[in-house]
Amino acid sequence: MKQTILVLSLAGAVLGRPGVNRYSFAKREVPQEHAHRNVNLKVAASLALDNPDNIQDPVFGLLGAKAAATGAGKIADADCLQQATADQAFTNAKAAGDVDGMTFALIYRALERNTGSVGLESVPCTSIQAVNPEIAALQQHQDPAADGAAELNKQIAQELAAQIGAIGGDPTLANEASTFAPGQIGDQTAAGNTCDDDQDNAGCINTLGLRVDDLTEEEALAAAQGGGAGAAAGAGKGATGAGNVAAGNATANAGAGNAQCSAQNAGNANAGSAQNAGNANAGKAKDNAGKAKDNAGNANANAGNGNAGNGNANAGNANANAGNAAAGAADFGSCADPTITFSQAPSDGRQEAAFEATDLQNFPHGSALGIGVISGFICDQLVNKCDANQAAVDQCDQADAAVKASGLTGQAAADSFNQALGF
Numbered sequence: 001m002k003q004t005i006l007v008l009s010l011a012g013a014v015l016g017r018p019g020v021n022r023y024s025f026a027k028r029e030v031p032q033e034h035a036h037r038n039v040n041l042k043v044a045a046s047l048a049l050d051n052p053d054n055i056q057d058p059v060f061g062l063l064g065a066k067a068a069a070t071g072a073g074k075i076a077d078a079d080c081l082q083q084a085t086a087d088q089a090f091t092n093a094k095a096a097g098d099v100d101g102m103t104f105a106l107i108y109r110a111l112e113r114n115t116g117s118v119g120l121e122s123v124p125c126t127s128i129q130a131v132n133p134e135i136a137a138l139q140q141h142q143d144p145a146a147d148g149a150a151e152l153n154k155q156i157a158q159e160l161a162a163q164i165g166a167i168g169g170d171p172t173l174a175n176e177a178s179t180f181a182p183g184q185i186g187d188q189t190a191a192g193n194t195c196d197d198d199q200d201n202a203g204c205i206n207t208l209g210l211r212v213d214d215l216t217e218e219e220a221l222a223a224a225q226g227g228g229a230g231a232a233a234g235a236g237k238g239a240t241g242a243g244n245v246a247a248g249n250a251t252a253n254a255g256a257g258n259a260q261c262s263a264q265n266a267g268n269a270n271a272g273s274a275q276n277a278g279n280a281n282a283g284k285a286k287d288n289a290g291k292a293k294d295n296a297g298n299a300n301a302n303a304g305n306g307n308a309g310n311g312n313a314n315a316g317n318a319n320a321n322a323g324n325a326a327a328g329a330a331d332f333g334s335c336a337d338p339t340i341t342f343s344q345a346p347s348d349g350r351q352e353a354a355f356e357a358t359d360l361q362n363f364p365h366g367s368a369l370g371i372g373v374i375s376g377f378i379c380d381q382l383v384n385k386c387d388a389n390q391a392a393v394d395q396c397d398q399a400d401a402a403v404k405a406s407g408l409t410g411q412a413a414a415d416s417f418n419q420a421l422g423f
Contacts (some may be wrong), residue, residue: 032194033062035210036111038203039176042104046089049096053084061085064114065123080125082113082140087130094132099365099377103169106134110160110177112141118183119145134163144212145182153179157214158223165224168377170368172220175213180205221370225404330395330422335362335386338378338396339423340371342414355414362386371413375400395421 034040043058055061056071061082068078075084086109093101113122121142130136141156142149161174180193195204205211215223332338337359346354346367355374357363362385365377379396382388388396399420408416 032196033059033114034196034198034200034203035180035194035205036062036108036176036203037198037201038206039104039108039111041201042101043085043089043108046093046096046098046101046105047085049092051088053088055081055085055088058085058089058108061108062111062113064116067114075128077125077127079123080128082111083109083125083130083135084128086138087132087135090132090135099168102134102167103164103173104176106138106160106163106167106169107173107176109135109138110141110156110174112143112179115143119143119147119185121146121149134167137163141177141179143183144179145185149182154214158219161215161220161223162226165370165373165376168365168373168380170366170370170373171224172215172217172369174220174223175211175215178211178213180210181212217369221372224370225372329389330392331389332382332392333387333389335359335382335388337423338363338382338386338421339418340374340378340414342371342411343367353410371408371417372400372404375403375417 040058040062047055047058051073053075054073055075056073060068060071061084062068065078068081072078072081075081086105089108090102090105093099093105115122122140124139137159139156141153144150144153157174157177160177161171164174165171183193193210195208195210197204197207200207339358340355341358342353342355344353346356347360348356348366350367352369354367354369355371356367357365357374357378363374363378363381365374368374375396379393379400382393382396399417402420403413403417406413406416
């Protein structure tokens with residue numbers, strides 16, 4: 001974005017309650033901090049729940065430092081106001097169990113700030129450390145005309161998608177932080193390809209079709225599945241189990257060759273590898289009561305004293321057969337149905353087929369195009385709400401990791417996850 005380079009004046013500062021964007025600005029050359037007004041309004045609602053630093057409104061964090069200082073409250077470094085605003089809004093939304101609020105706090109943190117000319121990068125926040133690691137993992141988009149901005153902004157969007165996925169949100173919303181097309185270097189108006197409308201609650205960048213998305217839907221989902229779970233402490237457990245492997249990204253050397261496998265069983269297996277009881281070696285994995293053998297892509301794991309099902313992984317496809325698994329020890333607590341439904345008409349009104357939890361009372365989450373968003377949320381709820389035992393949590397984590405690694409879509413993906421849980 002471009003810096004507001006004429007004097008910013010407030011007529012009575014902010015009128016009304018915190019979060020309401022009511023300003024009287026003197027004439028400015030490059031206003032566009034309201035371009036993502038839909039995001040600002042969401043963050044304002046979360047910020048209003050608890051605002052100990054007296055931040056006047058999220059819109060100030062998107063201004064250049066001099067103008068931002070007017071509404072920074074107790075935040076001494078105006079270059080950190082955007083981060084501080086996002087951090088407090090995320091904290092409030094998290095305390096309220098508001099996944100949507102947390103999602104938009106993350107999106108807000110990644111929005112582009114105003115700068116003084118086309119192509120000029122905004123100053124990063126270095127003086128304040130974010131309380132929430134999810135916020136700390138992000139930075140603001142840069143002016144799309146700056147050197148290397150296209151690549152950098154895409155990386156920021158991918159990290160944003162991963163963080164949104166980690167908290168159980170829809171990673172495709174990462175594109176809400178995307179910015180405008182590059183302006184012309186040397187443009188004396190410093191306006192670039194911008195808009196600014198403090199009355200357009202949908203965000204004029206969206207209404208006018210000026211937003212240039214950083215990611216395709218597939219890229220956003222891949223970013224969440226490849227790095228979202230467990231990327232931020234406290235937001236999700238990630239790929240857990242006796243031996244930790246990156247979900248969906250572990251390969252096992254299978255005797256006669258390399259087989260990408262995901263040995264999913266009710267005992268002990270992590271996404272993408274036959275890993276039991278914390279000890280995975282290329283070509284074999286051992287657990288306390290048996291051993292897993294990889295033979296040219298077939299991972300057969302004996303878990304505990306019983307046969308915990310056959311995890312046959314063929315070139316990265318994880319098929320978990322939990323029917324014969326000795327999964328009797330898994331107790332899902334107060335949430336008896338942790339399964340996923342693939343619906344042509346999701347309950348939240350989405351106009352396309354999507355995944356959602358079958359039990360929306362215990363797993364209240366909007367539908368998602370990627371199954372990993374829902375499966376990860378279900379596993380988190382087993383810990384946070386359902387009081388499930390460790391065996392059930394481990395089984396869910398394994399099912400979550402396996403379905404993300406499998407590449408399955410639609411009903412097949414839902415069936416795979418449900419079967420891995422024994423349903």
